[in-house]
Amino acid sequence: MxxxxxxxxxxxxxxxxxxxxxxxxxxxxxxxxxxxxxxxxxxxxxxxxxxxxxxxxxxxxxxxxxxxxxxxxxxxxxxxxxxxxxxxxxxxxDLSSFNLTQNVLTINGQTKEFLKDFYILPTSVSTAGYTISSNSIVFAGYGMNSDAYNDFAGQNVAGKIVMIIESGGPATGKDNALPNRLKYLAEQKAAGVLVINQRVDNLSAGLKNFILNGQTLMKSQENIDRLKSSTILPIVTIGSVIANEILAAGGTSLDSVRNKIKSTGKPASLEINIPVSASAQVTETPLRCENVLGYxxxxxxxxxxxxxxxxxxxxxxxxxxxxxxxxxxxxxxxxxxxxxxxxxxxxxxxxxxxxxxxxxxxxxxxxxxxxxxxxxxxxxxxxxxxxxxxxxxxxxxxxxxxxxxxxxxxxxxxxxxxxxxxxxxxxxxxxxxxxxxxxxxxxxxxxxxxxxxxxxxxxxxxxxxxxxxxxxxxxxxxxxxxxxxxxxxxxxxxxxxxxxxxxxxxxxxxxxxxxxxxxxxxxxxxxxxxxxxxxx
Missing domain, CATH: 3.40.630.10 (Zn peptidases)
Structure with missing residues (x-):
């Protein structure tokens, strides 16, 4: 069931x-x-x-x-x-598997290791793939946006790569589930998102297997339309090592920004001058799949x-x-x-x-x-x-x-x-x-x-x-x-x-x-x- x-x-x-x-x-x-x-x-x-x-x-x-x-x-x-x-x-x-055939993340000219430093889920890549790059990154705390607390106050994220912390953050009385925060970034036309998740530091065998096996989808019209969409927000999940490397260029660290937000109750957003680029491609492979009928x-x-x-x-x-x-x-x-x-x-x-x-x-x-x-x-x-x-x-x-x-x-x-x-x-x-x-x-x-x-x-x-x-x-x-x-x-x-x-x-x-x-x-x-x- x-x-x-x-x-x-x-x-x-x-x-x-x-x-x-x-x-x-x-x-x-x-x-x-x-x-x-x-x-x-x-x-x-x-x-x-x-x-x-x-x-x-x-x-x-x-x-x-x-x-x-x-x-x-x-x-x-x-x-x-x-x-x-x-x-x-x-x-x-009509069932297909969509597997990553390209997954690249470069920070400050250094190429990072897939499934060690970062991962990309096939679900965050359209069939057209993507390449994004920028000379700076907007760190927007937890990526929250409410009257009580707004990580985006004074920040324009349109066309930019944004970095946010996946979990934690102050209570705002608003539904701050990650999909809602990512939806907001897509609506603000961010070029892409780096999501900090410390599970990257020690990826489980199950998650690795899930990523490597790709995304399997029944090709309903809704799914076909979504896969072809050019509005899918590119998402790269990074661990604490990469996050601290980026934040160090802005004179801070992951622990420091967390503590600052917790102690002051105010955002610690900043734009960090460090070049970043990411690219991903997926390949579709049709899969055998059938109902079995006897009449x-x-x-x-x-x-x-x-x-x-x-x-x-x-x-x-x-x-x-x-x-x-x-x-x-x-x-x-x-x-x-x-x-x-x-x-x-x-x-x-x-x-x-x-x-x-x-x-x-x-x-x-x-x-x-x-x-x-x-x-x-x-x-x-x-x-x-x-x-x-x-x-x-x-x-x-x-x-x-x-x-x-x-x-x-x-x-x-x-x-x-x-x-x-x-x-x-x-x-x-x-x-x-x-x-x-x-x-x-x-x-x-x-x-x-x-x-x-x-x-x-x-x-x-x-x-x-x-x-x-x-x-x-x-x-x-x-x-x-x-x-x-x-x-x-x-x-x-x-x-x-x-x-x-x-x-x-x-x-x-x-x-x-x-x-x-x-x-x-x-x-x-x-x-x-x-x-x-x-x-x-």
Whole structure:
């Protein structure tokens, strides 16, 4: 599930399923029969491959993710699912890596060493690159600008190279986050910025790796426009050694200016006569990146044009070079090898049913997406480039982390019989009721609606692939185990910690809900406003 970042009645937020009060369905014998393919043995056979060290944490745009995509495609093909992308199973995403091919900083005629004295992030370089130079540098303290404290008082920074300290500084009652300070400098048309950050003095292996690997971007129109922009502010991050070399030419030092600002509460800005130049270039390299789609056509001549989507993201975060201990691979067994496994298990159950003459009336798209950990890239790409019209998409059921016990349930009696159900009532009262009925009829799990709370500080509703369907008005349910601390985005998220009976039971809840959605006479009505309130 992605790190980055509705409204129900209080009763529905805090209550759990009370089966005696919920109208149950007539159990479907065919659904039960074919659902037997969703079991712990089959789950292990998939997850032991996807979460193995050989897959290197399945990072988007890298070898492990390609291996996972190939594995899923081959499995879909073996089941007899159709490749819906012009006969293929891959929906290719326009992804590129932008790597620095030139990074030069010269102070007073001396060329400085990259990744020792300074670094440049690829994100601060447009595709046109840049070269900046000046015979002087404006030192502007912390780069703050407010009525209470203004490092730029009496300074004209237009066309000049400015040096600022990244962190610290006096409280001004204004949001002084670095991006805001850099935005101000861009608005003032500074030629470039030297940002003093003492972490340069001892760069971590992780940061070095991040810089050397370049910037990986999905080429949405917004990103393309930004990359081509000539207004990107050139930013060079320097350490205390270079900062003191520059400040020495102005008769001061880093400690001195900090102490002066702290003791007087006034800026210590000055222009320093020392020549400086910097240049950077980036090269674009297209990367292999794809969603993996398997299509099961419905059997009803009228209903088969409608599509139910079942999603899980197969990518994870790859390798962490500076992770503590010997294990550097983030296997992502729960996140989201478990949800991807759930999609594969459901694909098996539904294709078995169709081969036996019990195929679903509506069509089903089994879709494992990539780039979720980068910012929901794969599902975003699909929602903007849908293979099937979004108006014909009746719902998305998303499984993202369904294999472990979250912190709130550790040691509790119901730790092996719960799932967080998120978003079922946000757009459709039909879907919310159906979810409760299916659970009461088949799986009898504890449905926890905690993360439907609009005050949820984790903003879980917005942090997985279902959201890119919900934002287009498509009803969704997100199934999630609540693991946010133990091993989350760490090498410890391994298959040995997966509860396979629980994974299978949660996948069955999703499957039985999908069975009902794919076979009911009517699709779920969209009668809610996206926050759980009835539409006006």
């Amino acid at each position: 992605n790190k980055k970042f509705l409204t129900l009645s209080l009763a529905s937020v805090i209550s759990m399923s009370c089966f005696a009060q919920i109208k149950t369905l007539v159990p479907n014998k065919d659904a039960i029969k074919f659902g037997q393919a969703i079991n712990e043995k089959n789950a292990y056979s998939h997850l032991s491959v996807l979460a193995s060290d050989a897959y290197e944490g399945r990072e988007t745009g890298k070898k492990g993710a390609w291996m996972a995509a190939d594995y899923i495609r081959n499995y879909f093909k073996s089941l007899g699912l159709k490749g819906p992308v012009n006969g293929e199973y891959f929906q290719k995403i 099961l056509e419905g059997t009803d001549p009228k209903l088969k044009k409608e599509v139910l989507v079942l999603t899980g993201h197969y990518d994870h975060i790859g390798i962490t070079p500076d992770a503590k201990g010997d294990d550097k691979i983030n296997n992502g067994a729960d996140d989201d090898g478990s949800g991807t496994t759930g999609v594969l298990l459901m694909a098996k159950a539904f294709t078995d049913a169709k081969k036996a003459g019990k195929g679903s009336k509506r069509s089903i798209l089994f879709m494992t997406v990539v780039g979720e950990e980068k910012g929901l890239w794969g599902s975003d790409w699909y929602s903007e480039h849908p293979i099937f019209p979004l108006e014909n998409t009746i719902a998305d059921l998303n499984t993202d982390m369904i294999g472990r016990t979250g912190e709130e349930y550790l040691g509790k009696p119901d730790s092996a019989n719960y799932i967080y159900s998120i978003g079922s009532n946000m757009l459709s009262s039909d879907l919310g009721k159906l979810s409760e009925q299916v659970n009461a009829t088949y799986t009898k799990m504890k449905l926890d609606y905690k993360y439907d709370d609009p005050k949820d500080p984790e903003r879980i509703y917005y942090r997985s692939d279902h959201y890119n369907f919900a934002k287009h008005g498509i009803p969704i349910i997100f199934y999630y185990d609540g693991m946010l601390q133990q091993d989350y985005h760490k090498p410890g998220d391994e298959i040995s910690k997966i509860n396979f009976p629980l994974l299978a039971k949660r996948a069955k809840l999703t499957y039985f809900t999908a069975w009902e959605l794919a076979n009911r006479p009517n699709r779920p009505v969209v009668d809610m406003d996206g926050k759980g309130n009835p539409k006006k």
